[in-house]
Amino acid sequence: MVDISQSVRVGIGLIGTGFMGRCHANAFGSVAGLFDLPGEPVKAMLADVTEAAAEAGAAALGFERWTADWQALIDDAAVDIVAITAPNVLHEPMAMAAIAAGKTVYCEKPLSTTAASALRMMEAAEAAGVVTSVGFNFLRNPMIALAREIVTSGEIGEITGFRGRHAENYMADPAAPHSFRTDPQGGGAVADIGSHIIAMARYLVGPIAEVSADCVTLYPERPAGPGAEEMRRVEVDDMTHALIRFAGGVGGSIEANWAATGRTMDLSFEITGTKGAVAFTQERMNELLLYAGSGARAGYRRIEAGPSHPPYGRFCPAPGHHLGFNDLKVIEVADLIGSHVEGGRCMPDFREALAVQETVEAMQTSSQERCWVTVPGLGR
Amino acid sequence: MVDISQSVRVGIGLIGTGFMGRCHANAFGSVAGLFDLPGEPVKAMLADVTEAAAEAGAAALGFERWTADWQALIDDAAVDIVAITAPNVLHEPMAMAAIAAGKTVYCEKPLSTTAASALRMMEAAEAAGVVTSVGFNFLRNPMIALAREIVTSGEIGEITGFRGRHAENYMADPAAPHSFRTDPQGGGAVADIGSHIIAMARYLVGPIAEVSADCVTLYPERPAGPGAEEMRRVEVDDMTHALIRFAGGVGGSIEANWAATGRTMDLSFEITGTKGAVAFTQERMNELLLYAGSGARAGYRRIEAGPSHPPYGRFCPAPGHHLGFNDLKVIEVADLIGSHVEGGRCMPDFREALAVQETVEAMQTSSQERCWVTVPGLGR
Amino acid sequence: MVDISQSVRVGIGLIGTGFMGRCHANAFGSVAGLFDLPGEPVKAMLADVTEAAAEAGAAALGFERWTADWQALIDDAAVDIVAITAPNVLHEPMAMAAIAAGKTVYCEKPLSTTAASALRMMEAAEAAGVVTSVGFNFLRNPMIALAREIVTSGEIGEITGFRGRHAENYMADPAAPHSFRTDPQGGGAVADIGSHIIAMARYLVGPIAEVSADCVTLYPERPAGPGAEEMRRVEVDDMTHALIRFAGGVGGSIEANWAATGRTMDLSFEITGTKGAVAFTQERMNELLLYAGSGARAGYRRIEAGPSHPPYGRFCPAPGHHLGFNDLKVIEVADLIGSHVEGGRCMPDFREALAVQETVEAMQTSSQERCWVTVPGLGR
């Protein structure tokens, strides 16, 4: 818990009150009661599209002040961290303004609508020396930290293969209408959720160097909007299968699929090494499967999250109690406040998020050109 | 979210800052951002054993004021709901004082150290007409609500059997020392966690009428305290197996076990009906198994929690995101604030918690006397 | 494989051509191609209720000769092992005749319809010094051999608890008619399948000394026969829950249930020790779950059957290929032929099967008298 005698006030300015906005607000509200932080988060200001929405949101989510002008929020002296949960197309202008104001920037994924835009954002942030963080919250899971420790320590030997997937069913219905997701700026399934498994692959095994992908549009037309009779052409993928080669030579595959009937959150992987393997699915986010050893007692073991997997113990003092999705966001903002106060990169930051976006675009290019594509930016 | 124009201020007075105290504080802090409440919870006052502890706790957990005098907290005009997370032996005096002050009482389980004490508390609360609630938080799981709907609607036919268990491993080590749990007032495994599966059985199938139990003390001596060389005799059970008969005639079994090596939170059940069955374990709290139908397509299906299972949608707009343990506490306080403002029982209340405690004691009596015992208080 | 130069001819006489009769025939036909046996089984003679049935059965199942007179089969010089798969009520006269003729007796479970009858059979067999074997085939699973090795070696420490069950759904339908199973001589669910989990408990943990059971008849009337309109009273249980204490003091519970909607073969157990645990269900008969170790890498591991679990390698040279139910019968007859030729007990033999039956009857007595009952025959 916060030692208030020494703590620094950290003013939070939140832009947006949708699902992610509320998720951020709750995380900033809970984090001090759960973590020993070097700074005390204060919900300073909320921005929404209208004054009325902003006022109601501020009341409900516990912000001190509100505004309908996001630039004013960014410029406000009481705001130290700008949290961006606005539509993707606004990420760049908002982040650029926050960087210009010297603020720490906490942006939802994807970082932007194109890699070119993301590159501008990364370069501006690094030139300004501000702390950045991008909301790939699934990486914050204590079981993913455990997986990374197992993989990077050599505990399962040399890594020999990666098999990853992010499959959900939210666009499985052909009658699911167009939205920002199916807009070319949304980037399709490979951008929307493929980015999560790409970020995971990079976090656990390293940079992806080459890809050969097949982006499939299952439903070439969808209703133009909710309940619309008019149909509109879809130009993005519903499902992408990709072959990948990591920079270190390891091969594998990745699938992104938002039309995977029966799957709710199969953000999953199996990483094989010469001496063992780990496997995970977000559908059972409090479990990691580990294969190690050999002989008559060997088998995949189901490790359940508990206090021996930090920072689980911040939430519950005993195993078996389980973290939920919203808790991952709390861990993310705890890391963010740490980096904001004490400095250092808050991974995954803009640089990392750019690499994810470049990998996504390499998959799209590969599919169009039906060939292997080298991911740009390697060795940047 | 709270419509602040109409909302009633609900002052929270919290006693205790241990695991459960912090869990309560976070729940009261998050609930307004997640639920449409008829009142606005305000973290008014915190009590702890010393002024310093109370002050530090209030700062960390966001309470407006603090005190080392729990009676003062109860009497404070700004406190509407008294939340008791103090040691079990203090539940009765604290609750009695809160009832005398006409406050809503929110008490952690078990309600008290004996059924006789719990009976006094229930009678006082009902005589005073105050709202009460007891923290059997596992009942708040949307998947348990779904199980109850399936069982009570007749969807799986007439209920024919119940097989329940709460097994953990936190006392499996013979070197685990004495604590309040192993004190006779703690009641042993059958009281500490048996109460959860008894509460679950009652919630899903109904009152338990008769029991035949075998309470086993695996380690007759444990270290007197953490690191102590001195051993102290243990008089409570580590593991209880019980036969049960519900008031409606259904038979079954219950196990309570805090020495179940390998189990972290196997609060589990299988309820069999003439047309189907449901099964659940808290180790996979976002899943309910349902068997229904017949023929070549029949099989246990794994239902994953999602927005079609209220109030899941309050936390996440899509399935696959998962609730965690702390979210169950948020649902509990949402129900509590609803009952506080609008009236009505907040189940499980003192009356229900008393019945659980009487069932626990019937099991202990049955084991001592090696015979079937009728649970007292049936038909009260 | 058989070294024919040294092998002894072992003549098999099979009585019965139902499910178990065919299962025996196939096992005797396959075993020589899979195991190195000290004798060569020859399908010498088949008995069935009519000459025609016996002749057809002999042709289909590959027996050299046939008869409608089971006494003639027993007396035939070409028959060395008498395999009894006739109705339970005939087990005693057939076994007694085979014992009198000095033949090895291989009898399907249950050994007989009462413990008194089973006692007579055991005493006669031991007086005559013939080899006996009873078909509790689930014990032949290589994963059960592994479980036994783990439990008896101390690998999971001192055993502290047993939780067992045999649940199926074949009588879950109230319209399922009377049969030999629901006849008082059949003994109900506790005899029909409870005997399997009792045999398993004894095999893994040891003799059961005391029981407190609750035998429940879910459907007091069933159709008198297939398609019958007439209803007939049912006097046996559909579901039994029992508390048990092993002779060594370990406590636990057992359930037998033939009306467990949704379960096909949940012959399952969880055995807890001070240092670990093992768990199993026949629904996944090629897997054993083992919990061992502690700390951040501990978890239940899923051990898959393979050549390191004898005699799996007799069937397949690599893991992952899986044994099926009929393979367990092959292992059983391999053991039987070994004992027949080389001598020694072929466990579970008549003595062991008698103890199972006495445990079943103790449960029935306990339920009638609503008290704990000591299992007779302990220390015999």
Added chain:
Amino acid sequence: MVDISQSVRVGIGLIGTGFMGRCHANAFGSVAGLFDLPGEPVKAMLADVTEAAAEAGAAALGFERWTADWQALIDDAAVDIVAITAPNVLHEPMAMAAIAAGKTVYCEKPLSTTAASALRMMEAAEAAGVVTSVGFNFLRNPMIALAREIVTSGEIGEITGFRGRHAENYMADPAAPHSFRTDPQGGGAVADIGSHIIAMARYLVGPIAEVSADCVTLYPERPAGPGAEEMRRVEVDDMTHALIRFAGGVGGSIEANWAATGRTMDLSFEITGTKGAVAFTQERMNELLLYAGSGARAGYRRIEAGPSHPPYGRFCPAPGHHLGFNDLKVIEVADLIGSHVEGGRCMPDFREALAVQETVEAMQTSSQERCWVTVPGLGR
């Protein structure tokens, strides 16, 4: 069971007594006791590399005669079906001889060492009009028959994606030596086990039209033989990931991996449709997962094999008893004897096995040329 009055004698000539040879022998020995066959299999003659081996094998496996000359076996008048379990390089000459002799040919997979060879075999067999069958035994699983029925009936809507894999660990150890498998004629993992998942994909979804594959050799050198110090270069893959497009347009991926530490037989798939999905792994070969329906009760259901899934009932009259690997071979020979006596294709026959082999080679070509490759022979 066989109606002997009408049955035709079907003489079996088996070449080879390795794992597969014994597996064939047992299947031919058991099948008549389990299936109603139009012909009676007789184990007529066995061929092995030496007279002594053949004589011993014939005795152990129950063959009437033996020979060290496979051509003599093929020419023998008592042999109707020639079963080939010899090394892959001998498949073509043996099959060609059997075809020339007008015999039914039952060949283990892969059909041959190259697609060109397989094409010659297919053309010869079809020109001669003989019945052929290739041992892709995993397709014989009743749960695979169920999956096919579900997929082809439209029960899960239009098929939108396929995700398949065959992963084992038998070559995961870098010290595992060279063998016929790692020989270029063996074809590597993609041929050895990739052929199984390709056959499965074709059986369930249809012909594969295009592939983009990445064949990875994890260990470029292996010991030249068991225990050898000398290392020999490996030219085949250990792991292949491939993108696939079916002729009908459906996209997906396939992995073949014999170095998948932790996996014993993950011959698995998930087939997604617009209305549902099915999933399977050979590691749990008695279960099929089916997702169907929608709403608060939807979920993947685990269907357990039982008599409602033919021909399961041939082996056991009740669910929960489980088939094993060897039982799949029994089903295969039952189908074979049916086709032999009554005519008609015995799928998968030589034509089908050729298409599998062409798909394997297309993957190898794709990997070498780093581009998409059209599978030859489509529309043949």
